[in-house]
Amino acid sequence: MKLTFMGTAGARFMVAKQLAASGGLYLEEGGTRLALDPGPGAVVQYAKRKVDLTRLGGIMLSHKHLDHSCDINVMIEGMTEGGFRSRGSVFCPSDALDEDPVILNYLRGFPQELVRLEPDCAYELGELSFHSTSRHVHGVETYGFRFRRLGAERDQLGWVTDSKFYEGIAEDHRAEVMLIHTVLTESRPDLPHLGLDDAERIIQEAKPRLAVISHFGMGVWRARPWEVAAAMSERVGSEVKAARDGMTLEL
Template structure:
């Protein structure tokens, strides 16, 4: 069986980067303990999966995970569900998402696709979920202007965490402590106003306090792309003492071992 890995279908964040497709915005694919899933299938998720089809087959997915309902995180969710289930011919998979985007006025999921799924799980803060031997937990609520969660996956005793969109606040450290691998959405170079996103200073603070073995920054806004994600990653490594800080690129595969 193929080993555990994550694969970046997209590394772009913010409306400008998405609109100009300076980076793809397809989210992150994972294969953990034989369970294949996608986190935040933004615009281009299906296209990027099809491009890497030998590795990432939509019909083999069994988990679709949404952190929140902004378009750069969920635009392709309906497409991915339709492809995963072959238009509903093969009922399959579980969708995990915040309640406010499953039903009601901010709903992003097409009603007609709901019966195609085996299960729909509504996220609650700091709850553990399991799916075919994959165990993961939601974080507490992020500060992002809408219902938003990050996640931690458990690979034996080791923890892989995704800090999705959020402003910096001190509880983040407690949600993501003891992570061996930490993937962080780094949108801004500097948060000048009160944008509900992390900037370099906030990520540096988190890396120092959480102290992962391997940190990966992704979901870059325009200011980070202008500065150069590699340069930012090197700066973070230097300033935090974490030896391995990786700037994600579209199509990057990271083995988890």
């Protein structure tokens, strides 16, 4: 399994200033290719890295906020060759379709399958198996995920998407490698996002082989995420890395 970071920016200020890219994630398992959370500029990042969108098997949204969903429609058009070739699957929460939708009506028939995500459910796409978590504590319908190669015994990747900390979040996403969205330097009761303190607690509880922090807010960016990750590694006993635009991980 291979994961590529098409962007590491999180939240409105980092995205608006494009201090880091905001194209989401690209996951490959064998011949299966899945685009995750194609935010603003995703189509540019995929083109920059010479990824042929017509080879995508699916596109998934963890939730509909703009920094995660902005390029979903152009990515669907790319995957389906403008709708002339019905192919691929789109996975998204129901409110990305029903309430203030982000997926346009005219292209909903382009993919072969449009799947409404539900909490604690298993899904398959080609050679990839993934499982949604319980609903996250966030402003809109949001889920995290655990991924594994189809038929594998263990989860290889746990993706902790946007959420306020909740009891059980570490167990929900436990995997060999965990990717944690760290928008805030410190958690705040008035904001439904994880802070670096939350990330450290999750890592200590889940004990992954490798933890990666990404989706940086402005404060985390100014704190130099690579230095934050190095210091965190020493405290938690697991390897912690800060994601970089274009970085790839072999899981």
